[in-house]
Amino acid sequence: MIRRLALRLASSVATLVVLVSLVFFLIMATPGGPAYSILGAHASPEAVAALNRQFGLNVPVWRQYLLWWWHLMHGRLGYSFVEHAPVGALLGSYLRNTVLLDTLALTLAVSTALVIGFLQGARPATPSARLIGGLQIAVYSLPVFFVGTALILLFAVDHPWLPPGGIGGAGGFRHAGLADLARHMVLPAITLALPLAAGLSRYFGHQVRQEYRQDYVRAARARGIPPLRIAVFHVLRNAVRPLVTVLGMSIPQIFVGGVLTESVFNYPGLGWLLWRSALAEDYPVVTAIVLVIGALTILGNLAADLLNTALDVSVRYE
Amino acid sequence: MSAQDPALVVEGLTVRAQGLAHPLVHDVSFTVGRGEIAALVGESGCGKTLTASGLLGPLAAGLQRTARVIRLAGNEITGLSEGALRTLRGRALGMVFQNPMSALNPSLTLGEQIGEVLRVHTGARGAPLEREAARLLACVEIPDPERALASYPHQLSGGMRQRALLAIAIACAPRLLIADEPTTALDVLVQSQILALIARLGAQTGMGVLFITHNLALAAQYADTVLVMYAGRLVEAAPAQAFFQGPRHPYSRALLAALPTLAARTAHRLPDIPGEAPAAHAIVNACAFAARCPRADAVCRSQVPPLSGDTHRFACFHPEESS
Ligand SMILES: Nc1ncnc2c1ncn2[C@@H]1O[C@H](COP(=O)(O)OP(=O)(O)OP(=O)(O)O)[C@@H](O)[C@H]1O
Ligand code: SF4
Ligand SMILES: [Mg+2]
Numbered sequence: 181m182i183r184r185l186a187l188r189l190a191s192s193v194a195t196l197v198v199l200v201s202l203v204f205f206l207i208m209a210t211p212g213g214p215a216y217s218i219l220g221a222h223a224s225p226e227a228v229a230a231l232n233r234q235f236g237l238n239v240p241v242w243r244q245y246l247l248w249w250w251h252l253m254h255g256r257l258g259y260s261f262v263e264h265a266p267v268g269a270l271l272g273s274y275l276r277n278t279v280l281l282d283t284l285a286l287t288l289a290v291s292t293a294l295v296i297g298f299l300q301g302a303r304p305a306t307p308s309a310r311l312i313g314g315l316q317i318a319v320y321s322l323p324v325f326f327v328g329t330a331l332i333l334l335f336a337v338d339h340p341w342l343p344p345g346g347i348g349g350a351g352g353f354r355h356a357g358l359a360d361l362a363r364h365m366v367l368p369a370i371t372l373a374l375p376l377a378a379g380l381s382r383y384f385g386h387q388v389r390q391e392y393r394q395d396y397v398r399a400a401r402a403r404g405i406p407p408l409r410i411a412v413f414h415v416l417r418n419a420v421r422p423l424v425t426v427l428g429m430s431i432p433q434i435f436v437g438g439v440l441t442e443s444v445f446n447y448p449g450l451g452w453l454l455w456r457s458a459l460a461e462d463y464p465v466v467t468a469i470v471l472v473i474g475a476l477t478i479l480g481n482l483a484a485d486l487l488n489t490a491l492d493v494s495v496r497y498e
Numbered sequence: 499m500s501a502q503d504p505a506l507v508v509e510g511l512t513v514r515a516q517g518l519a520h521p522l523v524h525d526v527s528f529t530v531g532r533g534e535i536a537a538l539v540g541e542s543g544c545g546k547t548l549t550a551s552g553l554l555g556p557l558a559a560g561l562q563r564t565a566r567v568i569r570l571a572g573n574e575i576t577g578l579s580e581g582a583l584r585t586l587r588g589r590a591l592g593m594v595f596q597n598p599m600s601a602l603n604p605s606l607t608l609g610e611q612i613g614e615v616l617r618v619h620t621g622a623r624g625a626p627l628e629r630e631a632a633r634l635l636a637c638v639e640i641p642d643p644e645r646a647l648a649s650y651p652h653q654l655s656g657g658m659r660q661r662a663l664l665a666i667a668i669a670c671a672p673r674l675l676i677a678d679e680p681t682t683a684l685d686v687l688v689q690s691q692i693l694a695l696i697a698r699l700g701a702q703t704g705m706g707v708l709f710i711t712h713n714l715a716l717a718a719q720y721a722d723t724v725l726v727m728y729a730g731r732l733v734e735a736a737p738a739q740a741f742f743q744g745p746r747h748p749y750s751r752a753l754l755a756a757l758p759t760l761a762a763r764t765a766h767r768l769p770d771i772p773g774e775a776p777a778a779h780a781i782v783n784a785c786a787f788a789a790r791c792p793r794a795d796a797v798c799r800s801q802v803p804p805l806s807g808d809t810h811r812f813a814c815f816h817p818e819e820s821s
Binding site: 403 | 551556584585586587588589593595597600601602604605606614615618619663666667
């Protein structure tokens with residue numbers, strides 16, 4: 181157990197090191213060198229030369245690599261010449277907004293998936309289960325832009341019940357009270373949650389159906405265990421476990437969906453910032469966001485894996 | 499209910515599948531006495547499992563049971579509602595299945611699984627429940643019951659798992675135990691240990707046992723009664739001694755003749771008899787065994803032989819000589 185934990189931790193750290201190094205070498209490999217990736221593609225040669233001197237970019241690569249780690253470990257993610265602010269300070273509130281939105285969307289998606297997947301898996305042969313199956317495929321393949329725009333048109337324009345985007349309050353990303361923030365989060369959260377809920381519920385439905393076919397369920401029925409108890413204590417319990425792994429694996433999907441969703445709704449999160457910084461060629465910000473999202477993905481997978489280890493007491497059905 | 503009532507009396511048990519004109523199990527009648535072991539044998543697909551699950555259910559979707567009489571320890575259960583039947587399952591009737599690997603939930607401890615059936619049927623809770631669970635494990639001769647209670651199925655050997663399933667099956671002191679090929683997945687030595695244990699438990703408590711098996715050697719060793727099924731019907735039913743000394747139905751005779759010695763302990767399946775059994779629902783007006791029977795004649799091909807006789811019953815127009 182301890183050994184397995186240590187191994188898993190070590191592999192996460194290794195992945196992180198690879199990620200950070202990869203980003204470093206990508207920057208080094210940018211045509212014209214790192215100065216361009218800091219100043220942007222249209223920087224003047226004088227500015228590039230000045231920057232190289234200022235940041236010590238003319239020292240050997242290995243020293244730069246070590247320096248890169250040194251700065252990262254001190255939370256120095258670079259300086260945005262577009263925003264005229266250190267990147268680290270800039271990311272904070274965007275990161276918070278994204279975490280809020282993603283957590284809400286994830287909660288929505290998982291709870292929907294649990295309910296729908298169970299109904300579908302417990303009675304797979306009914307017309308309603310087939311209808312759900314069709315809807316899942318349809319919803320899963322709807323593009324975020326389409327869903328987002330449709331929701332805005334329906335619930336913000338035609339029936340102006342909810343704000344069409346942004347986060348309210350002043351200054352773009354400072355919200356005006358929790359209630360107002362929540363109102364702003366409803367549509368983007370639904371947009372982000374829908375395809376995730378479709379995929380997860382389909383998977384969970386399949387899992388529930390598989391569990392219901394197991395011999396131990398037949399045996400439990402034969403010993404007079406009531407159906408509700410079989411559903412909750414046996415089937416759900418065993419079907420939820422693999423869902424944790426799938427959830428861990430869908431974290432990148434959440435971030436990618438997040439970039440699109442935040443852009444459609446002008447929601448000031450990391451995804452939105454990434455999109456805007458890419459357009460503005462604000463490379464230090466783009467780099468930092470890639471690092472943060474990468475690190476979050478690794479962390480999420482690690483958490484899913486640890487949770488699974490805690491749940492997983494046995495090799496099943498050997 | 500009196501002490502003399504047999505553990506099980508079945509008359510006219512018939513199981514039909516939706517969409518099939520003829521039943522899968524046809525008009526089966528037999529009795530299992532208190533403390534007795536009745537061995538139900540027959541080729542794969544002849545309807546043994548359906549006969550067993552036709553008693554109390556639950557039957558798979560699309561299957562339907564009818565019966566004139568099904569009495570468990572004197573209590574009539576035909577006509578009971580599904581809810582009433584459910585309270586009897588696991589309480590008045592215990593079940594042990596073929597595969598001890600998969601009949602336990604892999605993610606619950608033995609203690610949780612024995613506890614569940616006790617809690618559901620007896621309402622026991624807390625410390626008395628745990629004591630009772632440990633006592634049951636000791637009953638089925640699992641060493642170190644306290645530790646076994648905390649183990650998961652995968653931590654136990656096949657034999658131990660089957661013992662644990664047996665403990666669950668007898669937890670509520672049922673009047674009848676159905677053991678559906680309980681030892682097929684186990685090795686030879688363990689098979690006979692489990693059977694000996696079942697026989698001991700039956701003798702101690704008066705619980706009747708319906709033992710479904712492909713292993714005639716085990717049947718010869720432990721059964722009091724032998725029931726032979728063929729294509730959905732009972733074709734011979736007799737006290738074990740009479741049966742093994744002189745089977746009357748040509749099918750039974752062929753089964754025994756193909757068995758090298760009664761002590762042959764390896765048989766996981768019935769010996770091969772040339773030809774193939776027809777599906778139960780395919781036979782209309784003929785003896786189902788006619789196509790494979792050396793004694794078959796025109797009569798056999800034009801009507802179904804009735805099961806007749808007193809203590810030794812068989813369904814054949816031209817039975818083997820009794821010896
Ligand atoms: N739910 C069902 N619907 C339709 N036919 C069924 C169903 N369950 C079983 N049968 C058929 O009924 C017949 C008897 O099945 P059963 O499981 O009772 O056989 P068995 O004697 O227990 O065989 P085995 O020794 O292989 O366990 C088989 O031909 C089987 O295909
Ligand atoms: S009735 Fe005829 S065919 Fe059937 S077993 Fe007897 S002799 Fe054979
Ligand atoms: Mg069977």
